[in-house]
Amino acid sequence: MRFLTGVLFFFMATSFAIQAAELDLEMPGGVSGVMLLSAGTPAILDHLHDVFDKKAKVLDDRFQIHKLKTKVQTTQAGLEEATRVWENGIHSIKTRYISQIEIQVHSFQVQVSPESSILGEFSFFCTIKNMSDRIIGEIAYRPVIGDILLPTSSDLVFELIDPRTLKFGLCPGHKISNEGFQPAQFSFFVGELTKDQLRYLEQDAHRQLTLDITGLSFLDKTGYKGQVSAMDAEKAFASDLAVLEKDIEAAQQAKTQADQVYADQKKAYEMEYNKVFHSFMDAASALQRASVRYTAKVDKDNHCHMDNVEKGQYMVYAHGSGGRVIFRKICIDGPKKDVSLSLLEKDPFKP
Numbered sequence: 001m002r003f004l005t006g007v008l009f010f011f012m013a014t015s016f017a018i019q020a021a022e023l024d025l026e027m028p029g030g031v032s033g034v035m036l037l038s039a040g041t042p043a044i045l046d047h048l049h050d051v052f053d054k055k056a057k058v059l060d061d062r063f064q065i066h067k068l069k070t071k072v073q074t075t076q077a078g079l080e081e082a083t084r085v086w087e088n089g090i091h092s093i094k095t096r097y098i099s100q101i102e103i104q105v106h107s108f109q110v111q112v113s114p115e116s117s118i119l120g121e122f123s124f125f126c127t128i129k130n131m132s133d134r135i136i137g138e139i140a141y142r143p144v145i146g147d148i149l150l151p152t153s154s155d156l157v158f159e160l161i162d163p164r165t166l167k168f169g170l171c172p173g174h175k176i177s178n179e180g181f182q183p184a185q186f187s188f189f190v191g192e193l194t195k196d197q198l199r200y201l202e203q204d205a206h207r208q209l210t211l212d213i214t215g216l217s218f219l220d221k222t223g224y225k226g227q228v229s230a231m232d233a234e235k236a237f238a239s240d241l242a243v244l245e246k247d248i249e250a251a252q253q254a255k256t257q258a259d260q261v262y263a264d265q266k267k268a269y270e271m272e273y274n275k276v277f278h279s280f281m282d283a284a285s286a287l288q289r290a291s292v293r294y295t296a297k298v299d300k301d302n303h304c305h306m307d308n309v310e311k312g313q314y315m316v317y318a319h320g321s322g323g324r325v326i327f328r329k330i331c332i333d334g335p336k337k338d339v340s341l342s343l344l345e346k347d348p349f350k351p
Helices: 002-019 041-063 065-098 195-203 238-291
Strands: 020-026 033-038 101-111 119-130 135-145 156-159 175-177 184-189 209-219 292-297 303-310 312-319 325-332 336-340
Touching (some): 033 303, 041 238, 065 238, 101 209, 238 292
Antiparallel strands (some): 020 303, 033 292, 033 312, 101 119, 119 175, 135 156, 312 325
């Protein structure tokens, strides 16, 4: 009996030795461990992916997130276009009325103190005529002599106050002049000009002053300063811009509504999607655990060795860098198998 048992054990051990093999794997850098999974694992994974894709498509068809996002983008574009039209309307009004202001400079004076390297003083006399159909209260301007823009902290403002009556506002077809009264004065930054520019400003007999108008304000009526208020173009032409402002309000309302619908649907979609996602991940994790046949570590030279591996087909599964993995079928059909692996791909155990 003992002899029979020994013979049976000998044949079983011999049979296993014949079926067992050594496996050497050369891995890319960044891999720390390797699994050999059952060869049928990809088929089951394909089924899990197919189920996931079908459920995800049902959610896509149900919530229409892409269409809702497109609508958000469309309403955003509509709001931007309505705002652009409104801004163009404002710009057109300003440009038209600026072009109808005539300025004649009679004389000007530039003073740069030798003791000061910071500020220079500038004064001028001029006559301004309003050729538009509205009362103008102020003009904003930049002083230019020749081709030199005098550096100031901001655009300068000329209040259209008649020095004879002290009334604020220049009526259509009228003009005012400070000639014979106090000149308009301002300071400019000397340090931002070159020596040649300063010399030109002080000495050139052919220099010419231009007031480059950049903006203006309007009045409903003339009056003493403090009794009447200046209005910008938006307020002065509110009735003309009302239609454009209504277009902006409608576009903003449409965008707000589209944003809210998109946010609500996206939140509901993500809740349902997470259920489908976690269902896939749970099934894939269970499959991975059940499919593991052998495991081994990778040494510092990026080699992995396994002994006593039963001959047959397996899936080599290993995590690489950047979330990529090795997932490749191998066949062990001899006593020793050497395989070099380098191709990284998307992890099949994730959607």
